[in-house]
Amino acid sequence: MSPLPGPGGLSGYAEHFIEPDGYLDFGRFGPPSADVAEATAALTTQAAHCTSHTVDELMGQEVRARQAAARLLGLPGEGPDLDRVALLPNASTGLFHAALGLPRGTVLVPAHEFPANLYPWQRAAALDRVRPVPLSPDRLGRITPDLVRAALTPHTVAVSLSAVDFRTGFRADLAGIKQVIGPDRLLIVDAIQGLGATVLPWTAADLLVTGGQKWLRAGWSTGFLYASDLALERLEPVLTGWTGVEDAGLFDGAGHRAADGAQRFSITNLSPIAAGGLARALELVERAGIRRIAAHISVRTDQLIDTVRSVGGLVLSPTSEAERAGIVAFAMPATDPALVGKALEAHGVTATVRADQIRLCAHGSTTLGSVDLVHRALRSLRRS
Ligand SMILES: Cc1ncc(COP(=O)(O)O)c(C=O)c1O
Numbered sequence: 001m002s003p004l005p006g007p008g009g010l011s012g013y014a015e016h017f018i019e020p021d022g023y024l025d026f027g028r029f030g031p032p033s034a035d036v037a038e039a040t041a042a043l044t045t046q047a048a049h050c051t052s053h054t055v056d057e058l059m060g061q062e063v064r065a066r067q068a069a070a071r072l073l074g075l076p077g078e079g080p081d082l083d084r085v086a087l088l089p090n091a092s093t094g095l096f097h098a099a100l101g102l103p104r105g106t107v108l109v110p111a112h113e114f115p116a117n118l119y120p121w122q123r124a125a126a127l128d129r130v131r132p133v134p135l136s137p138d139r140l141g142r143i144t145p146d147l148v149r150a151a152l153t154p155h156t157v158a159v160s161l162s163a164v165d166f167r168t169g170f171r172a173d174l175a176g177i178k179q180v181i182g183p184d185r186l187l188i189v190d191a192i193q194g195l196g197a198t199v200l201p202w203t204a205a206d207l208l209v210t211g212g213q214k215w216l217r218a219g220w221s222t223g224f225l226y227a228s229d230l231a232l233e234r235l236e237p238v239l240t241g242w243t244g245v246e247d248a249g250l251f252d253g254a255g256h257r258a259a260d261g262a263q264r265f266s267i268t269n270l271s272p273i274a275a276g277g278l279a280r281a282l283e284l285v286e287r288a289g290i291r292r293i294a295a296h297i298s299v300r301t302d303q304l305i306d307t308v309r310s311v312g313g314l315v316l317s318p319t320s321e322a323e324r325a326g327i328v329a330f331a332m333p334a335t336d337p338a339l340v341g342k343a344l345e346a347h348g349v350t351a352t353v354r355a356d357q358i359r360l361c362a363h364g365s366t367t368l369g370s371v372d373l374v375h376r377a378l379r380s381l382r383r384s
Pocket of ligand 1 (some may be wrong): 093165190210
């Protein structure tokens, strides 16, 4: 058992952030670190002073970000494995590469997924390519390996799901799902609600996509993908752009072959300024240690769950450590979530407020003071 954290944020991590106490909306947006803010400002200034070498120098940020992304996934940050990682401007672009890249068959997609993981499959079906088949969760909102196994048919070519569900916070058993679908079907994973917050066997995925704007705290217009051999073999490079081909710098008017590695899923360059921000964000996670960050989140998550229950709230998220990451959804009996949201806001708490639930998310920088603000806000509801 790791020692309980004190009242502050995680040392070696929290010092890099300046969001106020009460910020608990990492499932929507993770305020970036001072390192990211400084790096992007410095790179923008460098671009403003542009000389003959500046653009090439700035483009060096791409490799730095890919190396850090590979290490976070547990790959060596160099050598051939680096070719499995390519930068993306967001998770959706990666999901469109996946959906449009599969020529035929069916894909199992959880029915309640965030729409970023629904529209690409609908567009693919409209183009007469792969067709999505909804996968209904069990009564606790979970997509388990058994449930996936029961839904497989000879037409199933892939399963596409979020590693951590945006609504319930349920954390999928990626290795178990890959095992039941076998080596011939693709496991496509939207990692945006988990990467930077939890430890998972990420490379169980054949195609992993993420944006960096939430738990990685890299800012908007950042992200990356990872592609296994199977993904590179099965996904047609339908959306490959000029930066995704061999000899991308040779402008000879000819159509070049798609690059061998994950770079084939590049439509154009990511802004090198965004890449620089992503690199700093990933390097901070690495320095602080993803296991330490996840452990801190787990303790604060327990505290949030206890707080909600102590005032009679109903926790809607899985509560066991094996099935959750950083998201706690709840409702107050017979109370409109909009009212709960108002009380939270009045007490300085930033949460996601939806028609049927409130979502709270702690991170490595979350203090006990933030949990206390939630407690006060929910208690104020009982009094009124
Ligand atoms: C599960 C999930 N996927 C994707 C996104 C967003 O994707 P993108 O990076 O394309 O904006 C969100 C939230 O905005 C999300 O919760």
